[in-house]
Amino acid sequence: MDAWASAGEVAxxxxxxxxxxxxxxxxxxxxxxxxxxxxxxxxxTTRERALAKAGAVDTDRxxxxxxxxxxxxxxxxxxxxxxxxxATLAGSKINRxxxxxxxxxxxxxxxxxxxxxxxxxxxxxxxxYDFTGENVHCGPSRNPHDTTRMTGGSSGGTGGAVAGGLVxxxxxxxxxxxxxxxxxxxxxxGLKPTYGRLSRAGTFPFVASLDHTGPMARSTRDLALxxxxxxxxxxxxxxxxxxxxxxxxxxxxxxxxxxxxxxAGGYFESGALPEAMxxxxxxxxxxxxxxxIEIPEAARARAAASVxxxxxxxxxxxxxxxxxxxxxxxxxxxxxxxxxxxxxSFVVKAQxxxxxxxxxxxxxxxxxxxxxxxxxxxxxxxxxxQTIMLEGAEVSLRPQIGIFTQPISFIGLPxxxxxxxxxxxxxxxxxxxxxxxxxxxxxxxxxxxxxKVAAAPxxxx
Numbered sequence: 001m002d003a004w005a006s007a008g009e010v011a012x013x014x015x016x017x018x019x020x021x022x023x024x025x026x027x028x029x030x031x032x033x034x035x036x037x038x039x040x041x042x043x044x045t046t047r048e049r050a051l052a053k054a055g056a057v058d059t060d061r062x063x064x065x066x067x068x069x070x071x072x073x074x075x076x077x078x079x080x081x082x083x084x085x086x087a088t089l090a091g092s093k094i095n096r097x098x099x100x101x102x103x104x105x106x107x108x109x110x111x112x113x114x115x116x117x118x119x120x121x122x123x124x125x126x127x128x129y130d131f132t133g134e135n136v137h138c139g140p141s142r143n144p145h146d147t148t149r150m151t152g153g154s155s156g157g158t159g160g161a162v163a164g165g166l167v168x169x170x171x172x173x174x175x176x177x178x179x180x181x182x183x184x185x186x187x188x189x190g191l192k193p194t195y196g197r198l199s200r201a202g203t204f205p206f207v208a209s210l211d212h213t214g215p216m217a218r219s220t221r222d223l224a225l226x227x228x229x230x231x232x233x234x235x236x237x238x239x240x241x242x243x244x245x246x247x248x249x250x251x252x253x254x255x256x257x258x259x260x261x262x263x264a265g266g267y268f269e270s271g272a273l274p275e276a277m278x279x280x281x282x283x284x285x286x287x288x289x290x291x292x293i294e295i296p297e298a299a300r301a302r303a304a305a306s307v308x309x310x311x312x313x314x315x316x317x318x319x320x321x322x323x324x325x326x327x328x329x330x331x332x333x334x335x336x337x338x339x340x341x342x343x344x345s346f347v348v349k350a351q352x353x354x355x356x357x358x359x360x361x362x363x364x365x366x367x368x369x370x371x372x373x374x375x376x377x378x379x380x381x382x383x384x385x386q387t388i389m390l391e392g393a394e395v396s397l398r399p400q401i402g403i404f405t406q407p408i409s410f411i412g413l414p415x416x417x418x419x420x421x422x423x424x425x426x427x428x429x430x431x432x433x434x435x436x437x438x439x440x441x442x443x444x445x446x447x448x449x450x451x452k453v454a455a456a457p458x459x460x461x
Contacts, residue, residue: 105202195412
C-alpha cells in the first residue's frame, strides 16, 4: 500500500482482504530502514513483534474472525511508553541501564486489542523536558519538511515519524505542549485530551499533575480512530477518570453549525511572528469566528506552569541528580537543579493561582464552545538555533516555543492542533474545548480539514 495511506484505509484493506497485515508491516519496516537514518525518528524497532502481530491479524481474518478497527495498522510510540522486553528510555542516557519493561503500557495494550501493529519506539527530548526535539544522546529528530529544522518536542520522533510517512499515527505525551508543538512544526493533527481522559499507566512521568498522553496523525479521522481505541477508565492510573468511553469518530461531520467559536486575543496575539497570526486568521475566517475573547492572566499561568514543572520534575529526579548529574543533557540538568532550589512558598502560590485560573477560564466556556489560538509563535526553527527576532528584539528561542501551549495544559483542557499548510513550512492552530469535550475540538478540526483550510502536507521529495 501507499506509505501515505491513512490508518482507516489500511484497516479497511486488511479487513477486506485487499492487503495482508504482514505485507503492510514489512513495507513499513522497510521504509523505516530507508528513511530513519535521515529523520532520526525511531530509537528502536520491534520487528519480530510487529510481524508476529501482523501474522496473527491475517490468521484471524482467514478464519473469519471479526477484526478490530485498527486491524493491521502500523504505529509507534514515544520512548517513554513501556514496551514489553525493552528498557523505557524516556530520551535519557541514564535509563539505558534500566531493566526491560515486563509488560506494555495500558494504551499499547488497548491499541493491540484493536488490531494495531507496534513498529517501535520514538526519539524524544530527555525526560520530556524539551520543546525542540533535539536529544544530545540520540541526536535530533529531523523535520520531514526540511531536515535542517526542528521537529519540536518533546515528542519529536513522533512528529517526524508521522509527518515523514513512516506510520499513519503515533503516540506522544504532552505536559506543557509536547504533542502540540511538534504537531505545529511538522504539520500534523495532534490531540492533547482532557487531563485524566487517557491512561498514563506504563509511561515514564515528567510532571504528574500536568502529564497527558495522546495521538498524532495526518488526518482528523485517524486521530479519532486511535483516540476511540484508547479511551476508558484505568485504575492503574490514579488520575484516569472513571468515565465511560465516548466514541467521537461517528460524530465527525463538516456541519458545526450552532457552535460558538471565539478567537483568543491579547496574550495570544503578542510574541508571534506573522505566519502564526496568518494561520489563526485563516482558521477563524473559515469558522466565521468573529468574536474575540481574552483568557485572563495567561502570562501568569505560563509562569506558574513553569514553576510547577521545574519543581515536580526536580523532585522526581533528585536521586539521579545526586548520583549521575554528568549523564544528563546539561540544559535539562540545569533546569532541574534550578527547580530543586525554588522555595516551597512559590509552589504553593503557583498551585493557588492554578485553581483560580481554572475557574476563570471555565467561566469563559459558559458563553463559547471552543477557542481558537496559535499553537506556536513561529514555524519550525533550524536545528541548533538559539535566538529569534520577536517584536523587534532578539530573544532566546527555546523559552518562546511553548508560550501558547503552557497556559492551556496547565489546567488540563482538551486541545486539537490543526496544521495550516503555509509556504514554506506548515504551522499549527489550537482548537481548545471545555473539559471532556474532545468531540467538539475534533468536530471543528474535521470541518476545517473538509474545508481544505487544515491539512497535513506531504513533504517535498
